[in-house]
Amino acid sequence: MAGETEKIPWNLWQCLLVLLGMVTAGYGTALLVRFFAPGLAPxxxxxxxxxxxxxxxxxxxxxxxxxxxxxxxxxxxxxxTTVPRAITSGLGGGLVLFLLVILVGSLLQLFLPDQAPQPFTELVIHARRPSDLLIPLFLASFLAPVTEELYFRGFLFPVLKERYGLKKGLLGSGLIFALLHFDLVRFLPLTMGGVGLAYLYERTENIVAAIIAHATWNTIMIFLLYFALRWV
Known part of the structure; x- marks a missing residue:
């Protein structure tokens, strides 16, 4: 399985440094935009x-x-070498993860008060034309799946697995993945989704499967939000 044949040449500290760089870049850019371009469209x-x-x-x-x-x-x-299998596994896995996250999220809504939509969700909800989905789709269906899977599953998960074992590695990568979304309401569904993506990578030994699954999950969610409000 993924990461079993060779010792991982990077360590947990280096994983945390990359994570810190990601968070700093995100917040730093957001502050610069707010200061220098306050009127920029969301x-x-x-x-x-x-x-x-x-x-x-x-x-x-x-x-x-x-x-x-x-x-x-x-x-x-x-x-x-295993791209066709990885694509097939990713499409199926992404659909399963989408359904799982929707189910768990719906159950949680029964016990939680109504929550305001996340800002990115509002971006999709307020899209007036299909062309307004281009940037959300680029971010959620391409950029996030590629960068997050390379980091959380391809880079971080093998270190956690090597250090703490498979089960704790799966759970740890899922928890950190959920924490970095800063969404308390969706913390449990995101953790389960992160664990599922790591498990898919472990089973297929190809990060392409996790990338495709992540992209499938996000793409279905975006189109569901966009069209659901127009059918009501």
């Missing part, structure tokens, strides 16, 4: 923050994996 604010976070993650992984350790992208699970 979609473009999200785009700039997302690009900054993505650059921080990919830059950190590039330095630690490729520059510092001289390894290729295979080290973080990006393999070309």
């Amino acid at each position: 979609a473009y604010r999200y785009l700039m923050v997302g690009l900054a976070q993505g650059a921080a993650v990919l830059g950190g992984l590039h330095y630690i994996v490729r520059v510092k350790n001289g390894l290729g992208l295979e080290a973080v699970g990006l393999k070309t």
Whole structure:
């Protein structure tokens, strides 16, 4: 399975440094936009923050994996030999995770007071034309799946698994994934989704499967939000 054959050449401290870089890039960009471009449309604010976070993650992984350790992208699970199987597994896994997250989220709503939608959700809800979904789809269906899966599943999960074992590695990566979304109401569903994505990577040994699953989950959610309000 993923990460079992060789010792992971990076450590938990380096994982935390990349995570810190991602958070700093996101908040730093948000502050700069608020100060220098307060009238910028929300979609473009999200785009700039997302690009900054993505650059921080990919830059950190590039330095630690490729520059510092001289390894290729295979080290973080990006393999070309099993891509067709990974795509199939990702599509099926993404659908299952979407249904699971929806189910758990719906059950939680029975016990929680009505919550205001998250800002990104409002961006989708207030989209007037299909073209207004271009930036949300780019962020949620491409940029986030690629950068988050490379980091949380390809980079962080193997370290947690090697240090604490498979079960704790799955749970730990899921918990950290959920925490970084800063969404208390969806914490449990996101944790379960993160565990599911790590398990999918563990089973397929190809990060492409997790990326496709993440993209499928997010894409279905966006279109569901967009069209549901127009059918009501």
